[in-house]
Amino acid sequence: MRLYCPLCGNILVVEDGQESFQFACSTCPYVHNMSKLSSRTYPKMKEVDDVLGGKAAWENVDSTEEPCPKCHHPRAYFMQMQTRSADEPMTTFYKCCNAECSHRWKE
Structure with a gap:
């Protein structure tokens, strides 16, 4: 109100x-x-879909020698996606190969 x-x-x-x-x-x-002041109402948060496709998107990806910035594991899964306009380079998304860490980052 x-x-x-x-x-x-x-x-x-x-x-x-x-x-x-x-x-x-x-x-x-x-x-x-x-x-x-009788009550407070908070708006319902919008549900957001995982842009990268969730767990299914990481099932058939390759791994490379990229150290994890969190746990320093020497390998990481990667995938590339066009997130900006066509004249910009693709964005590389990484996920740590260490199952306990599974940290995600992008370049």
């Missing part, structure tokens, strides 16, 4: 008042006291 200042039209912000919370304007002296 957004409330706007009736004097200047700016968005009112919630402040901790003397006895309760209050809506206050940050540019003019307008203040609107709230009687009580």
